[in-house]
Amino acid sequence: MTDPVRVAVVTGAGTGIGAACAVALAESCSRIVLVGRRREKLDEVAAGLRATHPDLTVDCQSVDVADVAAVEAFAAWADAALPQVDVLVNNAGSPQPKIEGGLADVAAAWEKTWRANTLSVVLVTEGIKPLLTRPGGRIIIIGSFAAQFGTGSPAYASAKGALETYSMTVARELGADGITSNVVAPGYTIGTELLAGRITPERHERLISGNSSRRPGTPEEIASTVAYLTSPLAGYVNGQVITANGGTYLPG
Numbered sequence: 001m002t003d004p005v006r007v008a009v010v011t012g013a014g015t016g017i018g019a020a021c022a023v024a025l026a027e028s029c030s031r032i033v034l035v036g037r038r039r040e041k042l043d044e045v046a047a048g049l050r051a052t053h054p055d056l057t058v059d060c061q062s063v064d065v066a067d068v069a070a071v072e073a074f075a076a077w078a079d080a081a082l083p084q085v086d087v088l089v090n091n092a093g094s095p096q097p098k099i100e101g102g103l104a105d106v107a108a109a110w111e112k113t114w115r116a117n118t119l120s121v122v123l124v125t126e127g128i129k130p131l132l133t134r135p136g137g138r139i140i141i142i143g144s145f146a147a148q149f150g151t152g153s154p155a156y157a158s159a160k161g162a163l164e165t166y167s168m169t170v171a172r173e174l175g176a177d178g179i180t181s182n183v184v185a186p187g188y189t190i191g192t193e194l195l196a197g198r199i200t201p202e203r204h205e206r207l208i209s210g211n212s213s214r215r216p217g218t219p220e221e222i223a224s225t226v227a228y229l230t231s232p233l234a235g236y237v238n239g240q241v242i243t244a245n246g247g248t249y250l251p252g
Contacts, residue, residue: 005083008230009033011065011124012092014041016192017142020219021089022049024227029087031057035074035124036092037064065092065120075127085131087230090124091142093117093160096153110155117159122166135178138230141167142222143185145245160185164241171239180238184225187245189217212247 006029012018013034022032026049034042042060049058059081063074078085094116099109121141132139146152147161163183170181188208208215225244228234 005030006086007031007033007082007084008087008089009035009078009085009124009128010089010091011035011063011120012142013045014038017186017189017219017222018089018091019045020223021091021226023052024220024223025087025089025230026053026056028227028230030055031059031082033059033061033078033082035061035063035065037062065124066115068123071120071123071127074124078128078131082131084133085128086133086136087138087140088125088128088132089140089142089226090121092120092124093142096155110158113153113155114159114162117156118162118166121163125166125170129174132174132177132179136232136235137174137177137179138234139167139170139174139179139181140226140229141181141183142226143183143241145185145187145243145248148185148241148243149248167241168239175238178235180229180235182229182234182237182239183241184222184229185241185243185245186222187211187217187243187248189219189222192219210248211245212249215246217244217246 008025008029010018010022013022014036022034022045025032034045036042039060039062046058046060049056061074064070096113097109099105125139141163143163144160146157147164150157167181167183222244225242229237
């Protein structure tokens with residue numbers, strides 16, 4: 001049975017891992033706030049949640065989480081509309097754009113990647129922080145095995161690596177209040193827009209040959225790790241990076 005006032009906020013909730021996290025959290029929460037840029041995608045996820053969980057309250061908020069003004073407006077809405085926030089899943093992110101020019105193009109690509117993957121998490125977390133349940137609040141940040149192996153594009157790997165350090169500082173700051181902050185670092189995961197159209201058959205083979213499971217993961221498997229970290233049983237897991245990568249041991 002769910003807590004009658006347990007509230008979860010999930011960013012990047014319209015597709016892939018974010019949508020799977022919303023589905024998984026519907027088992028333990030009574031209200032879920034879906035956050036993303038495309039309202040039509042959020043509405044699709046919301047319809048599915050309402051069909052399977054008729055008593056669940058679902059809110060859809062169209063927000064560019066890399067935009068300061070947009071996150072300020074969202075935080076103000078949350079402060080007025082929500083009793084508190086028990087779970088915050090920072091999932092939104094995007095790949096590094098191609099770099100085809102000189103240093104100005106390099107700088108633009110790195111800045112865009114940093115804003116989408118690092119600053120976005122910082123803005124949402126800092127904006128929602130006053131609403132987090134004390135004790136019992138849970139912050140989960142979706143990182144990447146790219147940060148640990150240095151694979152893929154350098155700007156993306158570096159942006160995800162910065163999230164691991166940020167999460168540790170949040171854990172240190174809020175741990176005494178009974179709030180935890182952890183990173184889930186997925187390995188090669190199919191069914192996400194991040195990789196859609198970007199994985200050639202040759203790269204697919206390299207990636208699965210570098211993990212012990214010899215297969216990619218699924219959004220649902222990553223979401224199950226997130227769900228565990230939101231549970232009462234995970235109250236002593238704090239400031240950690242939890243890898244869910246099929247036993248990846250070689251760069252892909």
